[in-house]
Amino acid sequence: MDISRRKLLGWTALAPVAAAAEAVAGLTGKTAGMGGPATASDLARQRIQRMHFPNVPLYTHEGKRVMFYDDLVKGKIVTMNFFFARCDEICPMVMANLSRVQQRLAADLNKRLFMYSLTLKPEEDTVDAIRQFREMHHARPGWTFLTGKPQDLEKVRRGIGFSYPNPVVDKDKTQHIGNVRYGNEPLMLWAACPGMAHADFIAESVSWMIHPEQNRIQPS
């Protein structure tokens, strides 16, 4: 069956992952033990990292091995959402929306803004599968699709709050959470909006992470 073939191919490529280091990397710059005591801000940033960004290995749509915190989140402005390639419920709408969002944010994408879409079904969404799925959405450089070991993606999913309080609902992937997280990691700014919201407003919300102090007026 097609899925098995993909899975086989995918996981052959991923085999070395199993032994990957699990260490949580320290933050760059001034932290405890690096020229003075950690400030409250340092501690807060480390806490957010510890609570929400497991530094697990993932694989990009190009098959490149990356560490979730070190390589994808640390020091960056990001968006994050979950999908699976065969999802025919809300994923098509959310992904089409993100495709519009990337166009509106093209000036910053892949420079200071990075978009991530992570699979909920790594067992069938191999590197090949997510690459093809990504191409379907005309993703520009800077919008990275990710797969990996199921247990690693599960840690990420729970870490960044894509889980339900009810374990039964949580296991039902057709009800998976359709939000888009957006944030600025070094500034510790994090929020989320629905992936099914209007693309213009998603793009505007993400832009607050680039210009956190901008003013806004909505005419009456």
Add this chain to the structure above:
Amino acid sequence: MYFNVFGEKVSRARYREMLNAAKNRRELIAAGLTSRRTLFKMGLLTAGGMLVTQGGLSARAQTNPPSSGSTNSPGTNQLCLPSNQTASPATRAFIEPLVVMPLARNVSHLSPAPTENPNTGAGEVRAAPFQAPQIDPVRFPVVPGTLYQFNQRQFTTRQSPDLPQQTIWGYDDGTGTRSPGPTYRAFYGSPQLTRNINSLPAVTQVNNTGFGLPSVTTHLHNGHTPSESDGNPCDFYGPGHFCDQYYPNVLAGFNSDHAPQGDINESLSTLWYHDHRVDFTSQNTYKGLIGFYCLFNQFDTGDEGSGFHLPSFPQYDIPLAFNDKVYDPESGDLVFDLFNLDGILGDKFLVNGKIQPFFEVQPRRYRFRLLDTGPSRFYEFFLTDLNNLNNANPYWLIGTDGNLLPNPVQITSVRIGPAERVEVIIDFRPFAGKTIYLENRLNQLNGQGPVDNFGPGGTSQECSANLGMTVPQILPAGLGNLLLQFRVSSRAVADNSVDPATNPTFYQLPSTNVDPRIVRTFKFDRLNGQWSINGQFMDCNQFRFAVQQNSVEQWLLMNLSGDWTHPIHIHLEEHQILSRNRAAPTLPADKGRKDVTQLHPNERVQLFFRFRDWLGKYPIHCHNVVHEDHAMMALWHVVAQGDDVRVP
């Protein structure tokens, strides 16, 4: 099958242990303040004298952040499992006095002087010219007689002597920064203006404490406020900018059905102000941007020697802001769960910015204005005498949300959700020389809302069956959250305030026997984890419907989101609840005028509105601020000619 917050299977025994830990935590709170003898009487001490083991201090001991080196991440709540967050460090209860916020200090002038049109050249960010002076420039001068200058600032404060100084945000009226901010004392007939200046530090890697966005818009909650001064979530500004907000302090109807003075039966009393920045309201209010606004008139005078003879403000009329928070177990710093979609519960209970304070009162009547500032917890307030737990201690409900009920109602408890207020009168005479407590006995396990007892599908039955132990909605007396300790003096004092038992009359409820121009339906739901209203999401660029100025509407709020309770707030005008699930409201707190209505699981609530006097944009939203920030909000506007959108 049982799961811990890491999604790992745990045994039933372990699960029960986690629940017991929660119970133990409550016992420990009690243990900190009662004698061994009392504890025995309460049945809390075991024969061995051991109250709890160290590991059982908190349900959250199970969910501490993993030590460094581990890559485990916590998930969100599990059904029936108390809370999902970090366990705060231990703090002692009732060793610090209650802080009563000082009255806001006004200023003689503002420089530059306020202008009718937004003074963008000076850095003002306001959506439109002031409406009030356009209606009547004599009654509402552009520069009214009462002016305030409020700076939002970062400052440090101690919320418990057992925790370090916290770096949070508050309001500075020129006398120093505090949270909750200073209390406004406002009067009908005296328009006022506040210059709200964002003086928060620019966000940098060094000065952020882990949550909050220094971008603000200050909403006067429950104000009959022209839209440009309402503090709309989509009009926000960064450090160095300001907004002049015009508060006409005028009764609804003044420019429509009750011109020129307005309808006295629309009088407001307890309003509050808070940040309303779209997507960041939960973080910014949690960080301290809240305060009270008390509005008086010729009847509700603030002087027990006149008018309704309610206890004198501010000596015997005390605003109390309740919220629950979490502190890092290692550093003791205030923390906020940034990645939560459901609702956030704290394990420390603050009143007016202090964890579990005490308040020395005299044996007489007091008026208290109880406000739940969230983020997500509901409270049911009881008066508890720990030496007499079987006694129900009655007190008087005199107001709900922003206004007085027609008559006082004697109660033994009252429930409020985020952003709701109740006004109560407590007579301390029967407790002279004693110590009693204001206790929250409502059981809430997670952001879904209180444990509900709505039959077989309700969490109470579900969790009780699941766990093989009773999970009540209302906890036994003494086992809830003791919020505030009252130390009642034994020395008799004068009390010229009205005795609620004499059944004084305050205002009448405005008639709802009017045909609405339109009935609109709002379905509150969760679509793939996304909080929605009628299947749509917050968008600052879209007005979903147009209300006709000076018209009557009925709004039908429907809760399709299963187990969730949503406190729904509508700006500009108060409403009256016509029905809950087609039956007339029965709870006293449901019978008054409201600006927030609790929408319980699978409920259908019918509301009556008159939209009067002002034009412009306002929101409807869930006031569980975590839901609000995740798009459970819609913008609408008041225009000369309304539309016919029945399902906006």
